Amino acid sequence: MGSSAREEARIADALCKAVLERRLAPGSKLPEEELAQIFRSNRAKIRRVLLSLSRSHIVTLEPGRGAFVSRPSPQEARDVLASRRLIEVSLLAQPYRKLSAQGAARLRHIMAQEAEAHEKHDAIAMIYLSGQFHLTLIEELGNRVLKSITDELILRMSLIITMYERQNTTCCLSSDHHDLLELLLADNHTEASALMARHLEGIESCLDFNREPATTTILSQILKC
């Protein structure tokens, strides 16, 4: 039965979600046995999941020591940010295809959820939805390969933001998302692209690469099936 692949995907998704929502801090140790208990699984499957996540740069495997949530270096952080900016800005400037009515509807739906999360001061949901907005945009204007690439980049950005975020700043203005959609519907690619560039630069300006905080949280009931 191919249900084992399903189970591994479930575990990987749970870990990724925890990283995305910044519950799992960079540097956290991920003991195999403990994860196996948390997810009602066994070491072998956990091991495969960790190997997969290490290929996505979310987890770092240190031989003989175990798995840890990755701690991207300042250089890696800069590279990830620049890469994401290149992809998203370029795609908006010259979309692979036009935004369909259905695509616009999907984006509006996400924006509505964003507004709701904002209302409820649900920071975790806002982070998640903001990522979903960008991913949907890429899927609609681009293709699935670009989407999966950006998917990974967004995950890595979550680690980066957790590590290097300056205090007293609020990243990723959701108001930009609204303006972005308006510009796209008006076929104003030049302005949309410029706005996306400003939007992503805004996130970068909230980062401070000088300090390297040792934010190593212990995973306990952070991870719930």
Added chain:
Amino acid sequence: MGSSAREEARIADALCKAVLERRLAPGSKLPEEELAQIFRSNRAKIRRVLLSLSRSHIVTLEPGRGAFVSRPSPQEARDVLASRRLIEVSLLAQPYRKLSAQGAARLRHIMAQEAEAHEKHDAIAMIYLSGQFHLTLIEELGNRVLKSITDELILRMSLIITMYERQNTTCCLSSDHHDLLELLLADNHTEASALMARHLEGIESCLDFNREPATTTILSQILKC
């Protein structure tokens, strides 16, 4: 000891090189036991390598049936091509940093090897070196993250070209590489970007997505340590 990671990297590299040089055809079965013998390894390590490669879309794992060299669908092929074009064309239009003298030297060195391979009618070397030229370009003008992304895209393109290449065509003109470097040294980003677009479109025009050939080769001494 961390030598096991080394060994797995060696095996993965050998498999990737075989795919890149188009010795390993899409659809080929990759039996664990056979690979373990070829690489003087054991099933467990082969298994981990295959899992890693499946994350890179080079290998497809079919539960209960085993590992196969991936057969990208026409849709996936189009998406990979479009993604690579987006990245490389955009990067040339607005390079992340200027081409250094050292970078130019590296590119010239690869071009010299390309000319040599062309002289010797070494098609395999030419394919490999062409990829290296593009990767070096991205590393010099962009960053390592973009490089590793493109690394995977080029591998996937190898599979795509093997599957869908039209007969009687010669892909990837190495003369373009020369012109590209000249334009970059002259800081003519607009023309360089345009040339790259034509260059990649040239490769795409050699493809025919209508036919789906069942090019399943048996791996025997194709893979040599």
Added chain:
DNA sequence: TCAACCCGGATTGTTTACAATATGAATACC
């Protein structure tokens, strides 16, 4: 003749036990 069925061999998937390694505390030494 053809289709469905069944079974033996081969390959993959999983579990288990065991070996190797790193960690941290206690101890000995300077």
Added chain:
DNA sequence: GGTATTCATATTGTAAACAATCCGGGTTGA
């Protein structure tokens, strides 16, 4: 008192045996 060393413990890494699954050939029966 501080530093180095040693040993017990916990965790990771590996190998091998076992179970499950898939594939192809052969048989049976309409």
